[in-house]
Amino acid sequence: MNAITIREVAALAGVSVATASRVLSGNPATSPTSRARVASAAAELDFRPNAQARALRGARTNALGLLVSDVRNPFFADLAHTVEQAANLHGFVTLLGNANESADQQDRYLDTLISRRVDGIILAPVGAESDSIRALIAREIPTVFVDRTIAGMDAPSVTTDGTAGIRQAVEHLAAGGHTRIGYISGPQASSTGRDRFAAFTRCVTENGLSADPALVYFGDYQAASGSAGVHALLDLSEPPTALLVADSLMAVGAIAGLHDRGVRLGVDLAMVAFDDVEWFALLNPALSVISHSVAEMGRTAVDLLLQVIDGGTPASVVLPSELIVRASSAPTGTPAPPSSPPTPPTPFAAPTASHNSVRTH
Amino acid sequence: MNAITIREVAALAGVSVATASRVLSGNPATSPTSRARVASAAAELDFRPNAQARALRGARTNALGLLVSDVRNPFFADLAHTVEQAANLHGFVTLLGNANESADQQDRYLDTLISRRVDGIILAPVGAESDSIRALIAREIPTVFVDRTIAGMDAPSVTTDGTAGIRQAVEHLAAGGHTRIGYISGPQASSTGRDRFAAFTRCVTENGLSADPALVYFGDYQAASGSAGVHALLDLSEPPTALLVADSLMAVGAIAGLHDRGVRLGVDLAMVAFDDVEWFALLNPALSVISHSVAEMGRTAVDLLLQVIDGGTPASVVLPSELIVRASSAPTGTPAPPSSPPTPPTPFAAPTASHNSVRTH
DNA sequence: CGTTTCCATGGAATCGTTTCCACGACGCAC
DNA sequence: GTGCGTCGTGGAAACGATTCCATGGAAACG
Numbered sequence: 089m090n091a092i093t094i095r096e097v098a099a100l101a102g103v104s105v106a107t108a109s110r111v112l113s114g115n116p117a118t119s120p121t122s123r124a125r126v127a128s129a130a131a132e133l134d135f136r137p138n139a140q141a142r143a144l145r146g147a148r149t150n151a152l153g154l155l156v157s158d159v160r161n162p163f164f165a166d167l168a169h170t171v172e173q174a175a176n177l178h179g180f181v182t183l184l185g186n187a188n189e190s191a192d193q194q195d196r197y198l199d200t201l202i203s204r205r206v207d208g209i210i211l212a213p214v215g216a217e218s219d220s221i222r223a224l225i226a227r228e229i230p231t232v233f234v235d236r237t238i239a240g241m242d243a244p245s246v247t248t249d250g251t252a253g254i255r256q257a258v259e260h261l262a263a264g265g266h267t268r269i270g271y272i273s274g275p276q277a278s279s280t281g282r283d284r285f286a287a288f289t290r291c292v293t294e295n296g297l298s299a300d301p302a303l304v305y306f307g308d309y310q311a312a313s314g315s316a317g318v319h320a321l322l323d324l325s326e327p328p329t330a331l332l333v334a335d336s337l338m339a340v341g342a343i344a345g346l347h348d349r350g351v352r353l354g355v356d357l358a359m360v361a362f363d364d365v366e367w368f369a370l371l372n373p374a375l376s377v378i379s380h381s382v383a384e385m386g387r388t389a390v391d392l393l394l395q396v397i398d399g400g401t402p403a404s405v406v407l408p409s410e411l412i413v414r415a416s417s418a419p420t421g422t423p424a425p426p427s428s429p430p431t432p433p434t435p436f437a438a439p440t441a442s443h444n445s446v447r448t449h
Numbered sequence: 450m451n452a453i454t455i456r457e458v459a460a461l462a463g464v465s466v467a468t469a470s471r472v473l474s475g476n477p478a479t480s481p482t483s484r485a486r487v488a489s490a491a492a493e494l495d496f497r498p499n500a501q502a503r504a505l506r507g508a509r510t511n512a513l514g515l516l517v518s519d520v521r522n523p524f525f526a527d528l529a530h531t532v533e534q535a536a537n538l539h540g541f542v543t544l545l546g547n548a549n550e551s552a553d554q555q556d557r558y559l560d561t562l563i564s565r566r567v568d569g570i571i572l573a574p575v576g577a578e579s580d581s582i583r584a585l586i587a588r589e590i591p592t593v594f595v596d597r598t599i600a601g602m603d604a605p606s607v608t609t610d611g612t613a614g615i616r617q618a619v620e621h622l623a624a625g626g627h628t629r630i631g632y633i634s635g636p637q638a639s640s641t642g643r644d645r646f647a648a649f650t651r652c653v654t655e656n657g658l659s660a661d662p663a664l665v666y667f668g669d670y671q672a673a674s675g676s677a678g679v680h681a682l683l684d685l686s687e688p689p690t691a692l693l694v695a696d697s698l699m700a701v702g703a704i705a706g707l708h709d710r711g712v713r714l715g716v717d718l719a720m721v722a723f724d725d726v727e728w729f730a731l732l733n734p735a736l737s738v739i740s741h742s743v744a745e746m747g748r749t750a751v752d753l754l755l756q757v758i759d760g761g762t763p764a765s766v767v768l769p770s771e772l773i774v775r776a777s778s779a780p781t782g783t784p785a786p787p788s789s790p791p792t793p794p795t796p797f798a799a800p801t802a803s804h805n806s807v808r809t810h
Numbered sequence: 811c812g813t814t815t816c817c818a819t820g821g822a823a824t825c826g827t828t829t830c831c832a833c834g835a836c837g838c839a840c
Numbered sequence: 841g842t843g844c845g846t847c848g849t850g851g852a853a854a855c856g857a858t859t860c861c862a863t864g865g866a867a868a869c870g
Contacts, residue, residue, distance in 0.1 A: 104850040139565045141826035165526040184545035204500045372733045465820040502856035
């Protein structure tokens with residue numbers, strides 16, 4: 089802990105502190121002689137510059153903050169990984185904050201990050217606008233929203249357009265003969281919760297399926313609410329024959345709920361979940377998912393943030409999503425007989441058909 | 450980014466910088482009057498003290514580093530979560546580093562953490578001793594090893610004693626009639642890899658089971674090696690009828706490998722994995738595991754680190770492990786007929802019997 | 811009323827680094 | 841040989857907070 093300072097390096101090298109500093113920070117205005125002497129002195133003393141002092145004098149800390157809503161959610165764990173890797177590649181360290189789905193804790197963490205003068209913040213916000221988030225903008229701290237956005241905050245964002253994947257999923261289930269699709273939704277306080285729900289209802293009506301509001305259960309992106317959702321939906325007098333779940337953690341809960349009730353996944357009930365998680369393919373039967381690239385999201389977020397830090401004003405990025413069909417939604421079940429009028433000939437050219445390919449994996 | 454300094458707060462409050470500092474850092478030597486004036490001035494300007502400057506002058510940074518070998522490994526994701534929560538509770542932020550199973554990247558991260566003068570480091574080391582790790586000790590930077598240790602480094606550690614859980618697992622499988630148990634091991638370069646392997650071989654001979662070296666496959670704690678291990682072991686002329694896998698990621702790979710081969714888990718082959726992961730219980734059949742508490746490990750690591758920071762020299766902590774039996778190892782299969790001499794009456798009093806209870810979950 | 815004690819206060823030094831500025835030496839062109 | 845530009849160098853001023861030390865006033869005590 090009794091750290092070595094540049095002063096001692098300079099003394100050992102027989103040069104001034106200024107020269108030592110120049111050599112160590114790669115300033116070209118140095119003679120080969122002093123370069124060599126300082127380099128060897130620094131190596132001998134195993135000198136590590138004090139990042140605090142450096143950050144205090146210079147403008148940069150070379151640190152960025154990543155604030156996610158729940159690290160235990162595999163989606164955000166993956167995001168943390170890619171962000172950290174991408175940042176590291178550019179010489180930045182990542183301060184990881186975990187809001188733990190609490191707006192309070194998020195605000196406290198934002199304050200800490202501001203105090204530490206991180207060069208920028210990547211934020212997957214929980215809840216709506218808050219004082220601390222407004223403070224970010226007011227202080228012109230480079231900020232990029234990831235996965236979720238907040239209305240009225242004009243910072244760049246990188247999000248997934250769930251529409252394409254959800255449309256594919258609904259059409260896929262409709263093609264399998266399902267007319268009553270249950271939906272376990274994310275919280276309407278989050279942008280992804282709202283957007284995915286809106287896409288679902290739109291696609292359901294477009295495909296002439298039941299838009300019974302009882303078929304929608306509002307969860308909170310945590311496992312427990314997935315389980316609760318399954319029970320609520322299957323307790324209906326006219327239960328759904330297929331299920332769309334808005335995120336991976338709720339899908340985990342939903343699967344547990346099905347186990348509890350002895351309902352066989354892919355046989356008694358078809359299921360598709362948002363978010364691709366590696367091991368979803370290992371379930372028996374394998375789980376159909378709406379996939380989107382976490383890795384690309386993380387890399388893009390870092391890219392955008394670096395641009396903002398450099399004074400740019402990059403445009404927001406929207407990444408695609410797509411359906412991956414596996415056994416959990418294969419049309420092997422015996423869905424309710426199509427008493428509803430046979431679905432009209434599937435409109436092949438969907439309104440804004442982008443990413444309409446269905447990958448089978 | 451044009452940050453507000455304590456100077457401006459002092460000016461607005463009509464006091465000196467010294468007084469402002471005292472008020473803001475809770476020094477009691479202040480009058481109620483100036484306390485009020487400074488507080489309101491700070492609030493009005495939305496002042497956030499510069500943590501760099503504070504750390505430069507004082508001795509503390511109130512930051513700690515957590516360096517794990519792979520954040521995508523659910524075990525370490527959980528660990529990151531609990532460490533971050535525990536640290537946050539004590540007013541510390543966590544700098545998360547990810548070595549990505551690369552000793553090089555681990556060393557680079559350690560250098561960064563040293564440069565940033567974190568108050569302490571929690572390290573799940575990858576590989577053996579390195580220059581950067583020695584530098585930690587040489588600089589007397591408070592360090593705690595977690596999950597894995599490094600021989601010859603006398604820093605406190607918090608690890609799991611896998612022996613009890615492995616003994617329970619081997620006895621459980623033996624009781625199910627299995628005599629040839631395959632083992633997919635972690636790398637022998639890591640302490641957990643060595644310890645668990647040693648425990649396994651010991652228990653196997655103690656129970657009079659086959660100690661055929663061909664039954665052991667050495668993986669690297671990544672998913673792919675689990676799959677490779679399954680293929681290698683099942684390709685043997687005398688394949689095992691049960692499998693013990695040394696960590697969760699390799700277990701995931703192993704399950705995928707079983708899928709590939711059409712081998713039914715829990716029916717054609719019994720399996721137990723080290724590390725409890727929430728969704729292992731959701732698999733069909735549910736996976737038997739050797740469980741140990743990540744949460745307790747994370748909290749303990751932070752506790753120990755804080756003690757070291759405060760000048761203490763706490764003893765290392767070893768946490769227990771225990772078997773949780775689920776369907777994947779239930780004795781429903783038809784293991785190879787016990788051609789080997791019937792297992793000797795199970796020695797009920799195992800040599801160092803601690804945590805011998807078997808929990809069914 | 812005088813002296814001592816206490817306490818709030820402000821000035822200034824300090825942490826370790828970067829960077830501005832001035833200075834001396836050298837080389838080249840006239 | 842003088843002048844001018846270039847280049848490496850060192851001294852010193854910043855950066856923003858904490859903290860030591862001295863000071864002044866008020867309170868307390870004789």
